[in-house]
Amino acid sequence: MTTAMPAAARSDTDHLARRLAYLTVCVPAAGFAAAVAFAWHYGFTVTDGALLAGMYLVTALGVEGGLHRFFSHKAFAAGPVVTTVWGVAGSMAAQGPILFWVATHRMHHAHTDTDRDPHSPRPIGTGRLARLRGLWHGHVGWLFTVRRSGWSGHVPDLMANxxxxxxxxxxxxxVALGLALPAAVGGLVSGSATGAVSGLLWGGLARIFLLDQVTWGVNSIGHTLGNRPYRTRDNSRNVAALAPFSVGGSWHNNHHAQPALAVTRRTFWQLDIAGSVIRLADRAGLVTNVRYPSRGRRSAENARR
Structure with a gap:
């Protein structure tokens, strides 16, 4: 039996959450601006580019393959070591702890594009600006208004793990590890403090900022613009332009049509990097019980197109 959280405690929790939301949004944004300014003065090196790309790929896979498909939807199973790898990679993205990320996403699926959806980009109010206000809320504004209490009801399975x-x-x-690693590598490769700072900015803060925009873009653009090959009960859409950067997460209508699957690719040309990594992990025996589209269902879906 659970008891309701007192109003004062809920207020304190929400107040702290709003402070964390400001840190989550503003620090990476300031870091990205600082990275651009730093590069303007000291240059943008091959090491900077490699750290940005490498850390982005690791954390993007951590978010899409780990926080999303593994922890939120149980699209495959893994032992403690592989679970830890997915969890650390996803957490280094600095989009919130596992329980918060998963609880929010499960609420999104349970109440997609309704008033109870934490980040629906539905129009807010009336008039010409209503759509823009809704889009802003779906992209990032929701972080400042979402209730942080009551997570346990959405993640009892994870709380038992x-x-x-x-x-x-x-x-x-x-999160600190995700900042320290590129700083350390940048410093070691360059042999200078300048290289360490540049690594911190590009492989750390700028990387977090860029991945945030892509992840949040799936929430906002992925429910506003794009094509809808499947007739789902929501307004989810596929956004092909974001597919490489979201490592397959922007095939959002595909995902909402069959959310429990480990892959979002439905046709040969759809790029799903996270799905490919999961397939490789499956072949290597690192994950089990991977949920793939059944051949019969794929054939029926292709016939309807």
Whole structure:
């Protein structure tokens, strides 16, 4: 039996959450601006580009393959070591602890494009600006208004998992690790403090900022613009332009049509990097019980097109 959180405690929780939201949004944005200014003065090196691309790929896979397909939808199973790898990679993206990310996403699926959807981009109010206000809310504004209390009702399975709870408790350690690694590599490769700072800015803060925009873009643009090959009960859409940057997460209508699957690709040309990594992990025996589209269903879907 659970008891309701007192109003004062809820207020304190929401107030702290809003402060964290400002840090989550503003610090990476300031870091991206600082990275551009730093590069203007000191240049943008091959190492900077490699750290940006490498850390982006690792954390993008952590978000899409880990936080999304693994933790949120249980699209495949894994042991403690592989679970830890997915959890650390996703947490280094600095989009929130595992429990918060998963609880928010599960609420999104349960109440997609309704008033109870945490980040629906539906028009807010009336008039010409209503659509823009809704789009802004779906992209980033929701972070400042979403209730942080009551997560346990959406993630009881994860709360019963000791590995996940340990990862969740050390969230800020993983965020710090995601900043320290590129700084250390940048400093070692260049042999200078300038290289370390540049690594921190490009492989750390700028990388977080850019991945945030892509992840949030799936929330906002992915429910506003794009094509709808499947007739879902929501307004989810496929956004092909974001597919490389979201490592397959922007095939959003595909996902909402069959959210439990480990892959979002439905035709040969749809790029799904996260799905390919999961397939490779499956072949290597690192993950099990991977949920793929059944051949019969794929054939029926192709016939309807």
């Amino acid at each position: 000791r590995t996940v709870m340990r990862l969740n408790r050390h969230y800020f350690t993983w």
